[in-house]
Amino acid sequence: MTLLETHQLSKRFGGLLAVNGCNLAVKTGEIHALIGPNGAGKTTLLNLITGVLAPNKGQVRFEGQDITHLPAHARVHRGLARTFQITNLFRNYTVRVNLELAVQARRGSSFRFWQPVFKEKALTEEAFRVAERVGLGGRFEVVAGQLSHGEQRALEVALALASRPKLLLLDEPMAGMGPEESARMVELIESLRQEFTILLVEHDMDAVFRLAQRISVLVYGQVIATGTPEEIRANPEVHKAYLGDEGGVA
């Protein structure tokens, strides 16, 4: 079943067509990798899917419904959650408060004006479970800005997990990581496979070929190929446009 679909989606920045008639389909249950050279429009595409940017043309469909004009916050409640390529946390807040905010966004209304939020034990408990899940249980009371880079990336993922999304959009979760941290992130994403459908944007080809069931290749804002890892490896056009630069992955 198709969970997410973009149809002829386009986004123009001045004279630049960053996303150009993009058709992409993500099936329920899969880890779908989106690869492409720098500036191909991957992040822009995620911004269109999550509603941070409005497209100039085209459609975004989620669970069969047109969500093209739904505001960003409403899409989160539909079940779309994303992480950012450039770490985007509440840097002055602890891991705990970061995650409590994420849990609070999903549980009940936040238009509550009277009860002190620190008394809401349920928020803290769930926040802690999410922290443990990404290996930050022991860093619960640490201020996010003081975490190591790898830990910050893990928290980034945890914030998305806390909203219990149907589709998890990960924008280069391994960005800026050393091999050890990368390996840990691959393990974490692997552990999410059973529960979440994932659209994974990533430059690390080893990780992509290990994790993804399907891969789409984005070049100049267009999906030039979609297929299994084997098919993508064997596709001459992909080689020409992209994999050639990477050398040795094929």
Added chain:
Amino acid sequence: MRWPLLLVLLFLLAFPPIASAMGLEFYQGLLTKIMILALAASSLNLILGYGGMVSFGHAAYFGLGAYTAAILMREGVSSGWVIWAVAVGLSALLALLIGAICLRTRGVYFIMITLAFAQMIYYLVVSFKQYGGEDGLRARRPEFGLFELTDTALYYLSLAVLAGALYLLHRLINARFGRVLQAIRENESRALALGYPVYRFQLLAFVLAGALAGLAGVLMAHYTQYASPNLLAWQQSGHLMMMVILGGVGQFWGGVLGAAALSIVEEVLQDLTIHWQLGVGLILLAVVLFAPRGLAGLWRREP
């Protein structure tokens, strides 16, 4: 924190009889004025300090409250309760209209457009010659039924309103709503990505701040028995902003401490020199440089 607060409250409760026994009525008046300004500054601190919305037009709601009181009295409405309700309602409505537009902008644009709207209100009000134009409008004190609004009654009324508003703000800031409001200030795009309707949170805070400023404006009209165009002017917005910066942006007691400190400093300097505004400026500069979290930040160690 509890003890000093209780002592201050006791002092304020006991002050009027002591003042009248010792002939210090002037100071009772000064305290009334400070409490009213503290309410207005605290309302600004909600959006500026906790919400990160640098509104340079807060005088619009403050002045509108005062003018509503004066105009209603002029038109024959004499019930204080009715006047309060209408003034608060109108201020909230004005904040809703202005906020709905301004909150679509950010940064310097937000500052400029809030200022522009406030100036529009200023010129609009001043253009009504039947309501005093640039001379302002006299506003006798209304009737409250239960009591007569003497200077002392106004003192206690202002104290009660300030205490009630601060209690409300304290609950609000520590409840779910307040936490989200502060999270938006910390990182708006992250809050949006978590699924928070950022605009609605900000707008609601903006309206609430406008309503409280309007209430402060009514009290100010009762206090001076006069609605002055100065209350609507951009200098008044700047004045309230200075109080918040002096007292502590996003510090709970920031508005109160700033209003008290600035009023007292002005009072003292005005007696000493005609260049008192220079003195106020220097003090503000010193605070910004040496106590970035304001007077409240000096008091409290924790962030």
